[in-house]
Amino acid sequence: MQRNVFGGPLGTCGERPMTGFFRDGCCNTADEDVGVHTVCAVMTAEFLAFSKARGNDLSTPHPEFGFPGLQPGDHWCLCAARWREAWEAGAAPQVVLNATNEATLEIVSLDLLKPYAVDLN
Numbered sequence: 476m477q478r479n480v481f482g483g484p485l486g487t488c489g490e491r492p493m494t495g496f497f498r499d500g501c502c503n504t505a506d507e508d509v510g511v512h513t514v515c516a517v518m519t520a521e522f523l524a525f526s527k528a529r530g531n532d533l534s535t536p537h538p539e540f541g542f543p544g545l546q547p548g549d550h551w552c553l554c555a556a557r558w559r560e561a562w563e564a565g566a567a568p569q570v571v572l573n574a575t576n577e578a579t580l581e582i583v584s585l586d587l588l589k590p591y592a593v594d595l596n
Contacts, residue, residue, distance in 0.1 A: 478577045485573075485574065488551070488552050489551060489552075492543050494515075496508040496552065502574060510557075512554055515570060515572075516551055517550055518548060525561055526561070555579045570591045
């Protein structure tokens with residue numbers, strides 16, 4: 476059982492659309508997840524535009540892969556390094572810490588994540 480950034484059970488990030496490296500709704504990770512898809516992020520128009528500009532278009536549907544395209548408000552297991560890159564550019568999306576995998580902490584500190592948390596209060 477994988478843990479969240481607080482050391483507790485990893486919560487579900489999103490099921491509509493189904494997210495996660497394993498498409499299980501959680502930000503689980505494993506050695507084959509070289510992108511470290513561990514940050515449960517809440518999509519924003521600003522972040523989706525940022526990601527598209529960086530070569531990862533998450534908003535365009537690809538029905539041939541069962542991908543509906545993301546919209547603002549969708550929850551998605553984001554690569555930890557992409558979240559950090561967005562933070563550095565001032566475009567970081569909010570995060571759900573209870574559904575963000577503790578493996579994230581190897582790339583992004585909890586102190587950087589907390590101001591973006593939707594589930595602290």
